[in-house]
Amino acid sequence: MPNLRLSDAPSDLPRLAMALTKLALVGFSVVLTGQMAWLNLSQRTEFAARNVLGQSGRSILLLSLGLGIALPLVLSLMLVARRGAAVAMPKLERLATRLAPVAALFMVPALFLSDVARDKPLFYLITLLAFGLIFNALLAKAFSLGVSASLAALSERLQRRPLVQALLSVPRGVPLVFLLLIASLCAFLLASYGIAHHRLIQDTAEYLAVPDNVMSNLWHGRYFKAPVLFGATAAGNYLTVHAEYGSLLFAPLYALRPGAETLLWAGALFAGLAAVPLYLLAARKLGRGLGVWVGAAYLLSAPLHGALLTSFSWFHAVTLFSFTLYYAVESQRRWLVALSLVLLLSISELGPLNVFVYGLTLIALRRNARLGAVMSALALPLIAFNFWLSARGAVNGETPALLSTLDALIKNPAYFLWDLARFNKLTPIFHALAPLCLLPAFEFACWPLLLPGLLFVSAAAQYWPTSTTGFASALVWLPGCFLGLVIALEKRRSRAAERAPLAALVLALTVTILSHSHNYGALLRADGFGGLPPETVRATPSGRSRYAALLEALQPIPPQASVAATPYLVSFVSNRPEACDLLRPCGRPNYLLLSNRETSAVRSQLSDLFQTRQYRLTKTTFDEFYLFERGAQTDDTRAALARLGFAVSELPASGNR
Numbered sequence: 187m188p189n190l191r192l193s194d195a196p197s198d199l200p201r202l203a204m205a206l207t208k209l210a211l212v213g214f215s216v217v218l219t220g221q222m223a224w225l226n227l228s229q230r231t232e233f234a235a236r237n238v239l240g241q242s243g244r245s246i247l248l249l250s251l252g253l254g255i256a257l258p259l260v261l262s263l264m265l266v267a268r269r270g271a272a273v274a275m276p277k278l279e280r281l282a283t284r285l286a287p288v289a290a291l292f293m294v295p296a297l298f299l300s301d302v303a304r305d306k307p308l309f310y311l312i313t314l315l316a317f318g319l320i321f322n323a324l325l326a327k328a329f330s331l332g333v334s335a336s337l338a339a340l341s342e343r344l345q346r347r348p349l350v351q352a353l354l355s356v357p358r359g360v361p362l363v364f365l366l367l368i369a370s371l372c373a374f375l376l377a378s379y380g381i382a383h384h385r386l387i388q389d390t391a392e393y394l395a396v397p398d399n400v401m402s403n404l405w406h407g408r409y410f411k412a413p414v415l416f417g418a419t420a421a422g423n424y425l426t427v428h429a430e431y432g433s434l435l436f437a438p439l440y441a442l443r444p445g446a447e448t449l450l451w452a453g454a455l456f457a458g459l460a461a462v463p464l465y466l467l468a469a470r471k472l473g474r475g476l477g478v479w480v481g482a483a484y485l486l487s488a489p490l491h492g493a494l495l496t497s498f499s500w501f502h503a504v505t506l507f508s509f510t511l512y513y514a515v516e517s518q519r520r521w522l523v524a525l526s527l528v529l530l531l532s533i534s535e536l537g538p539l540n541v542f543v544y545g546l547t548l549i550a551l552r553r554n555a556r557l558g559a560v561m562s563a564l565a566l567p568l569i570a571f572n573f574w575l576s577a578r579g580a581v582n583g584e585t586p587a588l589l590s591t592l593d594a595l596i597k598n599p600a601y602f603l604w605d606l607a608r609f610n611k612l613t614p615i616f617h618a619l620a621p622l623c624l625l626p627a628f629e630f631a632c633w634p635l636l637l638p639g640l641l642f643v644s645a646a647a648q649y650w651p652t653s654t655t656g657f658a659s660a661l662v663w664l665p666g667c668f669l670g671l672v673i674a675l676e677k678r679r680s681r682a683a684e685r686a687p688l689a690a691l692v693l694a695l696t697v698t699i700l701s702h703s704h705n706y707g708a709l710l711r712a713d714g715f716g717g718l719p720p721e722t723v724r725a726t727p728s729g730r731s732r733y734a735a736l737l738e739a740l741q742p743i744p745p746q747a748s749v750a751a752t753p754y755l756v757s758f759v760s761n762r763p764e765a766c767d768l769l770r771p772c773g774r775p776n777y778l779l780l781s782n783r784e785t786s787a788v789r790s791q792l793s794d795l796f797q798t799r800q801y802r803l804t805k806t807t808f809d810e811f812y813l814f815e816r817g818a819q820t821d822d823t824r825a826a827l828a829r830l831g832f833a834v835s836e837l838p839a840s841g842n843r
Contacts, residue, residue, distance in 0.1 A: 382725050
């Protein structure tokens with residue numbers, strides 16, 4: 187009769203205990219995952235966020251969890267009793283290792299609870315990171331065991347099938363075409379959401395009207411003037427705020443259809459096209475399949491979505507030209523290196539920063555170190571000049587936030603790092619890196635790529651996705667993070683003798699990226715719009731009527747007239763060179779465009795303008811929008827001013843209409 191006892195070797199009992207523990211955790215995870223899936227969304231959220239579950243539900247959950255833990259233990263011990271420890275132990279260890287990734291499965295439902303992610307962002311991001319690291323480690327161990335002989339034989343038979351062979355031998359250009367289709371669809375959807383947000387009159391002057399006004403002035407030969415930002419009576423230059431010299435190159439395209447909506451489409455175009463050089467770079471380093479995966483991961487990036495919905499930013503062009511430069515250097519296309527380098531150096535203060543840190547990265551990687559040194563040397567004087575411009579244009583002599591942050595980094599690095607450890611700054615850092623499982627931070631050569639993001643986070647006062655002010659600044663992370671991702675994946679591929687570790691990492695990243703995009707992005711959830719409330723993006727009959735009424739009020743305004751408007755209406759007139767936000771000094775414009783929802787914010791300036799008795803009512807629509815133009819006062823004007831709450835006792839009555 188065989189001896190069923192464990193052998194006397196001291197390693198047998200711990201090995202059995204470890205295998206049984208893994209299997210028990212697998213049973214626990216399967217049951218808990220099933221229970222979470224059985225609950226509806228609100229119940230799942232209440233249970234995950236506040237531990238709220240009815241008494242009967244909690245009893246069922248505890249009993250089923252006990253059964254899930256006990257069943258694998260009982261079956262495993264029965265196997266040991268029947269086959270003996272010497273035979274059963276290797277099988278149990280192998281089975282436990284293969285099934286171990288399932289032990290992390292119970293975390294997945296909670297990772298797709300958007301309410302939890304919104305209310306407890308840092309908790310969610312730390313949980314997301316922990317899941318990614320644990321799941322990757324368990325998958326890598328499971329995949330390292332290889333496949334069984336039967337599965338290998340099945341795989342060989344499938345590969346001989348004509349359909350499978352056709353799928354495995356797709357033409358070289360098909361993955362790129364497929365990614366282009368995905369990028370086009372994403373860009374179209376995001377631009378459509380952004381235009382819906384704009385037509386629902388949700389855009390303030392700073393994020394859409396200002397760049398629109400700059401482009402209009404560029405086309406009319408008023409280089410880098412921006413009355414919407416500085417006011418009609420100030421002589422400010424936009425380059426002191428954002429060093430967007432390269433925007434001049436795109437003025438002819440803007441002139442085809444001047445307006446804020448053109449910029450929204452342009453931003454989506456830049457964002458979508460950026461997936462192409464990123465794919466080409468990743469395909470050279472990782473293969474075409476992973477190239478498509480990296481491109482899709484970029485398109486699902488949640489900060490990208492929020493920025494496209496709320497504003498136009500040249501940071502999208504920075505991302506496009508950064509990816510192009512990375513690919514050009516990797517593929518040794520000198521003409522493309524020169525072109526992308528010129529464009530990147532000229533697009534915003536972020537462009538030269540990206541060139542500088544990319545040069546440092548090339549030096550750290552010991553690839554094209556000479557070219558990296560040349561890039562950093564070219565970018566450094568331009569960075570200094572841009573900072574000098576911003577300091578020169580600072581209001582009341584205040585040091586610009588980004589320049590102050592850079593000064594702190596140079597003079598007191600310890601303070602800079604401690605400042606980043608605060609909750610409100612640590613959260614946006616984790617938003618950028620947790621979906622990528624901190625991979626760019628794990629590679630020393632990638633550290634320079636993260637510097638622009640850290641500088642902008644340290645300098646900012648508001649952050650994505652808690653405030654629209656931080657939406658565009660969240661884009662700063664994209665070039666460095668995704669180049670760092672490609673470098674990290676390439677290094678792991680070269681270090682591993684087999685594909686198992688890389689496959690495990692890609693699967694773990696797929697879950698974390700999908701989770702973050704689902705909770706904060708605008709493409710994977712019906713009520714998710716990149717951090718915006720759904721009512722500010724979804725068009726309604728009332729919203730359409732309101733927009734139509736606004737267009738009707740705009741009709742009498744000539745294309746070249748000077749117009750001052752309340753903040754949420756400025757983006758509808760900012761394609762005129764002499765447009766102005768009534769929050770700024772506007773002088774005596776030809777037209778005043780008002781919404782009665784906003785007059786309280788600009789009451790002082792409007793009172794001064796109306797006291798001149800030089801404006802008359804031209805049009806009013808929707809019981810909200812009022813258009814005044816320079817001219818003699820009328821009775822209609824008097825009545826309109828009374829409705830708006832302005833004193834009219836001193837205005838002379840007139841029978842002229």
